[in-house]
Amino acid sequence: MDEFVNLKATELRLGLPGTNNVCEERVSCNSNNNKRALQADAENETETSPPRKTQIVGWPPVRSYRKNNVQTKKNESDGESQGIYVKVSMDGAPYLRKIDLSCYKGYSDLLKALELMFEFSVGEYSERDGYKGSDFVPTYEDKDGDWMLIGDVPWEMFECNCKRLRIMKGSEAKCLGSGV
Amino acid sequence: MDRAIKLQLSTSEMNYFPDEVIEHIFDFIPSHRDRNSISLVSKSWHKIERYSRHQVFIGNCYAISPERLIRRFPCLRSLTLKGKPHFADFNLVPHEWGGFLHPWIDALSKARVGLEELRLKRMVVSDESLELLSRSFVGFKSLVLVSCDGFTTDGLASIAANCRNLRELDLQENEIDDHRGQWLNCFPDSSTTLVSLNFACLKGETNLSALERLVARSPNLKSLKVNRAVPLDALTRLMSCAPQLVDLGVGCYENEAEPESFEKLMAAIKKCTLLRSLSGFSEVAPVCLTAFYPICENLTSLNLSYAAEIQGNHLIEFVQFCKRLQLLWILDSIGDKGLEIVASSCKELQELRVFPSDPHDEEDNNTAVTEVGLVAISAGCPKLHSILYFCKQMTNAALITVAKNCPNFIRFRLCILEPNKPDHITSQSLDEGFGAIVQACKGLRRLSVSGLLTDKVFLYIGMYAAQLEMLSIAFAGDTDKGMLYVLNGCKKLRKLEIRDSPFGNAALLADVGKYETMRSLWMSSCEVTLGGCKRLARNAPWLNVEIINENENGRMERNEEDEREKVDRLYLYRTVVGTRKDAPPCVTIL
Numbered sequence: 001m002d003e004f005v006n007l008k009a010t011e012l013r014l015g016l017p018g019t020n021n022v023c024e025e026r027v028s029c030n031s032n033n034n035k036r037a038l039q040a041d042a043e044n045e046t047e048t049s050p051p052r053k054t055q056i057v058g059w060p061p062v063r064s065y066r067k068n069n070v071q072t073k074k075n076e077s078d079g080e081s082q083g084i085y086v087k088v089s090m091d092g093a094p095y096l097r098k099i100d101l102s103c104y105k106g107y108s109d110l111l112k113a114l115e116l117m118f119e120f121s122v123g124e125y126s127e128r129d130g131y132k133g134s135d136f137v138p139t140y141e142d143k144d145g146d147w148m149l150i151g152d153v154p155w156e157m158f159e160c161n162c163k164r165l166r167i168m169k170g171s172e173a174k175c176l177g178s179g180v
Numbered sequence: 181m182d183r184a185i186k187l188q189l190s191t192s193e194m195n196y197f198p199d200e201v202i203e204h205i206f207d208f209i210p211s212h213r214d215r216n217s218i219s220l221v222s223k224s225w226h227k228i229e230r231y232s233r234h235q236v237f238i239g240n241c242y243a244i245s246p247e248r249l250i251r252r253f254p255c256l257r258s259l260t261l262k263g264k265p266h267f268a269d270f271n272l273v274p275h276e277w278g279g280f281l282h283p284w285i286d287a288l289s290k291a292r293v294g295l296e297e298l299r300l301k302r303m304v305v306s307d308e309s310l311e312l313l314s315r316s317f318v319g320f321k322s323l324v325l326v327s328c329d330g331f332t333t334d335g336l337a338s339i340a341a342n343c344r345n346l347r348e349l350d351l352q353e354n355e356i357d358d359h360r361g362q363w364l365n366c367f368p369d370s371s372t373t374l375v376s377l378n379f380a381c382l383k384g385e386t387n388l389s390a391l392e393r394l395v396a397r398s399p400n401l402k403s404l405k406v407n408r409a410v411p412l413d414a415l416t417r418l419m420s421c422a423p424q425l426v427d428l429g430v431g432c433y434e435n436e437a438e439p440e441s442f443e444k445l446m447a448a449i450k451k452c453t454l455l456r457s458l459s460g461f462s463e464v465a466p467v468c469l470t471a472f473y474p475i476c477e478n479l480t481s482l483n484l485s486y487a488a489e490i491q492g493n494h495l496i497e498f499v500q501f502c503k504r505l506q507l508l509w510i511l512d513s514i515g516d517k518g519l520e521i522v523a524s525s526c527k528e529l530q531e532l533r534v535f536p537s538d539p540h541d542e543e544d545n546n547t548a549v550t551e552v553g554l555v556a557i558s559a560g561c562p563k564l565h566s567i568l569y570f571c572k573q574m575t576n577a578a579l580i581t582v583a584k585n586c587p588n589f590i591r592f593r594l595c596i597l598e599p600n601k602p603d604h605i606t607s608q609s610l611d612e613g614f615g616a617i618v619q620a621c622k623g624l625r626r627l628s629v630s631g632l633l634t635d636k637v638f639l640y641i642g643m644y645a646a647q648l649e650m651l652s653i654a655f656a657g658d659t660d661k662g663m664l665y666v667l668n669g670c671k672k673l674r675k676l677e678i679r680d681s682p683f684g685n686a687a688l689l690a691d692v693g694k695y696e697t698m699r700s701l702w703m704s705s706c707e708v709t710l711g712g713c714k715r716l717a718r719n720a721p722w723l724n725v726e727i728i729n730e731n732e733n734g735r736m737e738r739n740e741e742d743e744r745e746k747v748d749r750l751y752l753y754r755t756v757v758g759t760r761k762d763a764p765p766c767v768t769i770l
Contacts, residue, residue, distance in 0.1 A: 034253040058270035059654070060539050060597050061628075065381070067539060069462060070511070118719070132282065138212045140644060154357045156383045 055145055068143070068160055086140075086162055090118045091169035101162060106155045111138060118167060137168045153180050199224075203232045212237045232253055238262070239674075239699050241279055241303065242724065245757045246287035258297035258322075261283075265702050265751055266652075266677055267304055269327065272704055272749065274728065276764040281328075282309045283762075289316035297322040304328070306604055310335030314342035322348035332357040333382065340366035347400075348376040358384030365390045374398040378405035380429045380460060388414045396421045401492035405429025408463055413441050419448040425694045427451070427481075429460040440470060450474045459483035466494035476501045480528075485509040485535045492518055500525045504561075509533040513568060519553030523560025531566040532557060534596060539570075548597075551578035558585035566591040573604040574631055579613025583620035592617055593628035596640075599655040599680070602632040609633055615640035618648075628652040638662035642669020650675040667694050677702040685712030692720045700753035711743030716752070717770035724759060725752045725770040 083100035097117060104110040112120050123134030130149050133139050138150040142161040150158070150165070206229060209215055219229040234257040238244060243585065250256065263279020281303050288295055295317040305328045309675050313320070333356065339349065340363055364387050367374075374394070379386075386409040395401060403426060404418065410431040419425065424689045445468075449455075455475050461468075469490060479502045484495060488511065493610045495510065496518040502508075505526040512534050516523070522529070534549055551574045558581065565588050574596050594614075602608055610631040618624060618641050625647055629637060633656035641658045641667035649672055657663065661674065663683040666676065667690065676698065684707030685761055695701060710727070717725040728749035 017269045055540055056599070058267065058272045059599065060536060060595055061270050061652075062536065062539050062570075062652070063327070063353065065355065066485070066535065069486055069539065070535075141185055154355070156358055157355065161382075 001076065068157070084159055084166045088114065088117070088165040088167070090120070090136075090167040099165075101159050107151050107158075111150070114138060114165075114167065120167070126149075127152070135169055138165065139168050140165045181564075194501045200229050202228050203508070206232050210235070234258060235297075236260070240753050240755075241284070242757070242760050243699070243753060243755045246284045248757065250291045250293060254291070254293070255287075257295065258299075259288075259295065260299040260301075261303060262301045263303035263328075265302075265700060266675070267679065267702055267704065272679070273751075274764065274766050277728070277767060278760065278762055278764070280762060281305045282312075285309045285312050285316070286327065289313075293317075294319055296320055297324075299324040299326075300328055301326045304330040305335070307331050307335035307338070307627040310734065311338040311342075314491050319345055321345055322350075324348065324350040324352070325354050326352045327354060328404050329355040333359045333384070336379075337363040337366040340364070340371075341368065344368075344371070345373055346371070347373050349374075350376055350378045350403075351381050352378065354381050358382050360384040362387055362390065364394060367394050369397070373400065375400045376403040376427075377401065378403065378429065380405040380407050380431070382407045382409075385409045392417055392421070398422075399424070403427035403457075405459060406431045408432040412445060412468065416441065416445045417449045419445075419452055423448075423451040425452055426454050426455055427457040427459075428455060430458075430464070432462055432463040442467075445471045446474065453478070454484075455479070457481035457483075459486075461487040461490065464489060466490045469494060469498050472498070473501065477503055480504050481507040483507075483509040485511055485533065487511065488537060496521050502526060504528055507531045511535050511537040514549070515538045516549055516553035516556070519549060519655065520556040523556040526561065527608055528563060529557075529561040530563050532561075532564065532569040534570060535568075536570040539597070541597065548572045551575050554578060554594075555581050555585075558582040562586075563588075565589055568593040568595075568598060568628075570595045573599055573601065574610060574613065575603045575605050576608065576610060576613035577603075577605070578617075579610065580616040583616040586727040587620045589617070589621040589622065590623055591626040592621065592624060593626065593652070594630055595628065596631040599630070600632045601630075604683060609636070611637040611640065615644075618644040623647055626650045629656060630654060634658050635662040635665070642666050645670055647672055649673060651677070653678040655680045655683055657681045657683060660684055660690075661685035661760045664690055667691055674699045676700075678704070678706060680705045682707050684708050685715075688712055689716055689719075692716060695720060695752060696725055696754055698754070702749075702751050703747075704749040706746075706750075708747050709743060710745045710747055713747055713750060714743065714770055720755060722756070723752050724755050726750070726763070727768045727770065729766050729768065 022037055052075055058171045084102045085098055085100050087096050087098050099113070099117075101110070104113065120136045122136055122138055123131040125131055139147050139160045141157070141164050142148050143163060145161055147166070153161070202225070204381075206215070209218065212235065215229060215233060219226045219484060230252055231254065231558065233253045234255060234260070235409060236248070236249065236253055236256055237260045239262050241263050255540060259403060261281070261284065263272050264277055268277070273356065279302060281300060289312055289596070296319050298313070298317060305325065310331055313323075315338075323339060323346075336349075336356075340344065344554070363445065371394070388410065391406070391410070392414070395404065401422050404422065405427070406415070406418070406429060408431045410418075415430055419428070429739055458472065458479055458481070464487065465473055466489070469487075476498060482502060482505055484490065488496070492513045492515050495514045499505070499508070499510070499514075499518070500521050503525060506528050508522065508526065508529060508531070510533070515536070519534075531678070534553070549569070549571045551571070554569055554574075555578050557567075564586050567589065568591075571594070574594065603610055603613070611634055614629050614633070614637045618627070626647060627641070627645065629759070635658045638657060641651070648670045651666060651670070651673065660683055662681070663678070664687050666673070667687070681705065688703070688708050689712060713725055713727060717723065727747050728751065763769055
């Protein structure tokens with residue numbers, strides 16, 4: 001029994017260490033344009049960052065176009081020559097990888113590379129239902145701190161907005177599809 | 181309306197004039213509201229007005245159908261259409277909600293309307309629509325797209341290639357899929373009519389030689405706004421062949437401009453003596469702003485709100501010399517001190533917008549603006565009539581002072597970044613401050629409130645804001661009374677948008693007829709229930725009552741509906757064409 005408890009403690013999952021569930025805060029509104037978002041703290045044990053302030057959807061009322069375009073100071077380095085490096089984690093894998101998004105021409109390019117890197121396959125994408133046919137779902141964290149499904153937005157928008165990638169597996173992946 | 185014309189129109193003798201004379205008189209009345217009034221006078225005036233109406237403004241594309249529009253105004257030349265509700269700008273409306281352009285282009289094309297101008301806001305535009313547009317209207321001159329999406333540079337290529345008389349292509353803040361194609365190359369060599377070209381929002385590369393050739397053969401070009409992919413030396417060449425430019429949007433400068441390129445740029449800028457408006461600067465080193473010093477005294481409009489890389493002190497250094505400025509859009513990195521300098525330098529200022537450089541307060545910086553900057557501006561700029569101000573804190577005393585200094589506000593939008601924040605000195609609500617604003621500013625047409633607010637602020641708004649047309653409310657009020665004060669008091673109210681406020685069915689249903697006088701009502705995360713919305717829809721068949729569901733993938737299950745269930749997002753609007761047929765699954769129209 002003790003062994004079982006120890007295993008649980010080392011399991012990589014969404015949520016702060018010590019919490020049991022993926023918790024959803026009803027902070028005014030759970031959905032917005034094309035986000036199938038899980039609202040949860042995406043802290044995992046390998047990273048230390050300050051606790052993020054709860055972000056309210058659509059607040060402050062700044063147009064998304066403007067929000068996306070005034071972030072240059074923070075996330076992008078000068079020009080495309082330095083690349084857009086983001087971390088990639090996969091549920092169950094012991095360590096993370098890092099890739100340069102600017103090396104890829106589009107989603108199919110990127111997904112093929114991820115499939116090779118982590119040795120898995122990603123299933124069929126449809127706009128309505130997400131990825132079907134695989135236990136693995138590719139997601140990314142955007143500038144607003146939300147976890148999004150890879151493939152929903154135009155590639156350029158994704159390049160600008162993506163902070164890091166996570167290949168979700170199993171039950172959490174299924175949760176994303178239901179939009180709850 | 182001009183008094184002389186009013187007098188003429190009131191004379192019954194007018195009816196004995198031939199139609200052409202009456203039509204000629206109507207030509208002097210461009211305002212669509214006045215023309216709407218004219219058309220109500222008599223049957224013959226209605227008919228004359230119909231055939232002579234060239235410009236039509238449709239604030240909500242679902243209020244009327246394209247077929248009915250064309251039947252009534254067959255001589256239409258200029259059309260303005262707005263689609264998604266305002267809160268779509270802040271991700272509160274699903275991407276697939278609606279606002280499609282295609283049915284409009286399709287109908288206009290089939291009816292062979294002589295369309296020349298199209299202005300769209302928050303519409304979904306496809307490449308197919310743009311292609312059809314480019315092929316259907318020979319005299320097409322002007323396309324203005326604001327906050328639209330759904331199209332790519334392929335669509336732009338059709339416009340470039342097929343619109344022989346194109347004068348204006350103005351793309352403002354759209355989400356455009358950039359295929360990195362050669363759309364600029366698609367302007368034929370014979371195309372020399374361009375007056376305005378704005379592609380600042382395109383994210384991909386730009387064919388610089390195509391752009392230079394296009395600019396060189398467009399002697400009438402007055403407005404040019406390029407995207408980030410146009411570097412400094414290209415900009416210099418462009419300005420050299422277009423010294424007649426009045427309005428310029430710059431793209432990207434290298435961080436360390438060589439002294440020689442910088443000199444060349446300054447020389448080119450010096451020749452642009454007609455330049456009055458400047459924008460862009462999204463990726464520039466501050467030193468490059470200084471290249472514009474030679475002409476900064478001529479500037480009447482300056483938009484540095486995307487210049488995240490330019491620090492406050494550089495902004496201040498530049499703006500203080502722009503003595504003729506009427507419009508200024510800037511980031512809050514300018515700080516209160518910067519605004520004080522603006523107040524002492526820019527005496528002609530009419531419109532100010534201060535945007536947050538750090539909307540989510542991630543960097544915990546202290547350079548954002550406060551009530552101090554706002555008061556300084558109000559004291560120093562007597563002509564100020566429009567303001568959008570994002571700030572960290574506010575006080576009633578400051579707002580009362582602002583109201584005293586600037587009774588001429590037409591638009592007053594204040595956004596305190598933290599919801600429900602009280603007066604930071606007295607800890608009271610900001611009711612009195614906003615109350616002072618609406619009481620003093622008798623011509624106020626648009627108002628956005630924020631901070632800690634009770635029902636009282638709405639009592640004041642209802643009592644004093646007689647000209648108010650648009651009101652935005654967030655995290656405010658205590659009871660239904662608040663919303664009722666507004667609905668009962670503001671006779672000219674057209675658009676009301678509310679989020680996260682405790683207004684419910686009692687307020688929603690109190691005066692159903694009110695909504696016939698308004699364009700639309702938006703309520704999200706309030707207390708209205710499904711039952712309340714259903715009752716409203718039953719009592720007002722001329723309204724479309726839309727419920728936007730949380731669960732994007734499914735409709736509301738009929739047998740699982742609970743009338744007491746709170747509605748997450750409600751959007752209702754008057755319409756003469758009933759329920760729309762293009763709503764996605766996440767939208768239920770009652």
